[in-house]
Amino acid sequence: MQRIRFLVSYDGTDFCGWQRQNHSPIKSVQQVLQDGLEEVFQEKITLCASGRTDAGVHALGQVCHFDTSRPVERLENWDMAWAMKRQLPRSISIKKAWLAPQDFHATLSATRKTYRYLIHYNPRESAFLTRYAHWVRKPINVEHLQASSQFLLGKQDFKSFQSAGTPVKTTIRSIYKAQWEWRRSDLLQFTITGNGFMKQMVRNIVGTQxxxxxxxxxxxxxxxxxxxxxxxxxGPVAPAQGLYLMRVYYPQDLDNRCREI
Incomplete structure (x- = not known):
């Protein structure tokens, strides 16, 4: 079996989240991707991702992997992203793909992740940003947000930001970056990087700040x-549409052993 790693972006608005839901009338990103891969590869596919995103959450840098019995020589000069294009809606796009070693695992090999949260500050809501940013009408004191974000840095127990019904082995996480800044006069962004995040942890942090x-x-x-x-x-959980999974990081030696196709 040959392991394939790939990078995917998606607009999460019309999906029930990343994870496949057997009883949901709304499809998940995982389901759409897995069905498309099985059509292209003509075999049963088990798809793994770096982590789950909730309904309405977007991704610019989600990392996935799966194993295939297709011979390596048939994959090396093959454009998988192009081959999958017909199988996917325009809201999901495969950006890159690699032949990966068997010890690469999209979930277990990840060392850190970066998320971004967007806030649209304007007296009137934008018809074009309503799916992609949390709308706030009143002025925001960014200096206050940035000052509070400094208390997120370091290795700490983030149990206060653990959503109910999401059991984990530990609620201790390390945060390396937490920064608020204006992207433009009406668009505020929060960028956070850590070694791992619990379900809705970033949205709980934003809502609290x-x-x-x-x-x-x-x-x-x-x-x-x-x-x-x-x-x-x-505080309350911030709305889903403002959150983006931006990047997932892996050990350099694993990255070096992945060959782009």
Whole structure:
């Protein structure tokens, strides 16, 4: 069996999330991709991704892998992204593909991830941004948001941002970057990089920071919320449409052993 790694982007608006849902009338990104791969490869495909994204969440850099019995010589000079184009809706696009070693695993080999959250600040909602950013009408104190985000950095227990019903072995995570900045006068972005994130963790963090800013509470309050290790102490979850999985990182030696096709 030959392992194939590929990079995919998608607009998550019309999907029930990444993971295949057997009883959902709305398709998942995984289901659409897996069905397309099985049509192209004419065999049963088991698809793995770096992680699950929720309904309405987008990805610019989701990483996946699967195994195929197709001979390597038939894959080496083959444009998989082009071959899959007919099988996918315009809201899903395969950007690159590689022949990967068997010890590459999209989920288990990942060392860190970067997410981005977009906020559209304007008195009127945009018909073009409503699917891709969280709309906020009132002015935002970005200095306040940036000040509170510094308390996210480092290795800490983020249990306060763990959504209910999402059991994990540990709620301790390391955050390497947490930055707010204006992309343009009406579009604010939050970028966060860490070694892993729990379900809705980024959206819970954003929702909490916006709550503190809106209520005029000191940025240091975020540290108190983290120390509490209690979800009710934190703020509401931010809407899904503003969140993007931007990049997944892997060890350099694994990247070097992947050959682009």
């Amino acid at each position: 916006l709550m503190l800013e809106k209520q005029g509470l000191a940025p240091e309050t975020l540290q108190e919320i983290i120390s509490a290790k209690h979800r009710p102490k934190a």
